[in-house]
Amino acid sequence: MARRSKVILSSEDWAALTARQQDAYRRALRAGNRLQREKISASRAVKAERTTLDQLRRAYGTDLRRVRGRLTITRDRAYRRMWVVTTSGTRSLEVTKEEAQVVSGNMNAIAHYGVTQDRSWLAQYRATYVGGYKLVSDDDDSIALINELSQRGELDFEDIYDM
Numbered sequence: 757m758a759r760r761s762k763v764i765l766s767s768e769d770w771a772a773l774t775a776r777q778q779d780a781y782r783r784a785l786r787a788g789n790r791l792q793r794e795k796i797s798a799s800r801a802v803k804a805e806r807t808t809l810d811q812l813r814r815a816y817g818t819d820l821r822r823v824r825g826r827l828t829i830t831r832d833r834a835y836r837r838m839w840v841v842t843t844s845g846t847r848s849l850e851v852t853k854e855e856a857q858v859v860s861g862n863m864n865a866i867a868h869y870g871v872t873q874d875r876s877w878l879a880q881y882r883a884t885y886v887g888g889y890k891l892v893s894d895d896d897d898s899i900a901l902i903n904e905l906s907q908r909g910e911l912d913f914e915d916i917y918d919m
Contacts, residue, residue, distance in 0.1 A: 763814070763815070763816070763817035763818075763819075763833075763834075764781060764815065764834065764835040765833060765834075765835055766835060767835070767837070767850065769835060770835055770837070780807065780811050780814075781811070781814070781815055782915070782917055783805045783806060783807040783811065784802075784805070784807050784811040784812045784814065784815035784816075785815055785834055785836065785917070786805045787801040787802045787804065787805040787807050787811075787812055788801070788812060788815060788816055788820075788829055788832070788834065790804055790805065791812075791827070791828075791829060792829055792832070797826065797827075798812060798826070798827035809827075812827075815834055816829055816832070816834055819831045819832055819833055819834070832853040834853070835850070836850065836851050836852075836853070836856050836917065837849065837850050837851070837917065837918045838851050838856060838859050838916055838917055838918060839863075839913050839916055839917075839918050840859050840862075840886055840887070840889065840891070841862065841863065841866055841891065841892050841902070841905065841911065842886075842889035842890055842891060842892065843889070843890045843891070843892055843897065843898060843901065844889065845901070845905065845910075846905065846910050846911070847887075847889060848918040849886065849887040849889070850887070851886060851887065855886045855887070858881075858884060858886055858891070859886055859891075859916070860916065861880075861881075862878075862881050862884070862891045862892070863913075863916055864877070865877035865878045865880075865881065866878070866892065866902055866911065869899075869902060870902070870906055870911070875894035875899065876894070878892065878893045878894040878898070878899075879893065879894045880893075881893040881894075882894065882895070
């Protein structure tokens, strides 16, 4: 009988993994994000992220179910730690799926501003908080902070996930 892997739901679960297991989890998490965001098949999602269906099952556990013949993430409780750019600087925070989507959008808006100097994408984050921290937006203080962090290289993330 195959041994079932424990689903990662906390920082303690994460810390118990080896570096190789952590890398596999990150790739499976990205595949799950593709599965949900792009509405593609699970096999295409895992192939795009160079992982396997087994790794996807380990990352999402019982939250990954077959619905009408397709693997679907029905309830996403997967552990995520992400880099978040707040009005007090960059922070590494544990986030829910919904918060992860907000953080990702905010990071895209910051990247857009960095390339174009157009603040419009940041406007939607004016009163947005994640984990009790206010996200940067299009106000002058946030723009000054974004410029400062960018000059110091603190916005050059290899991966938005800090895991």
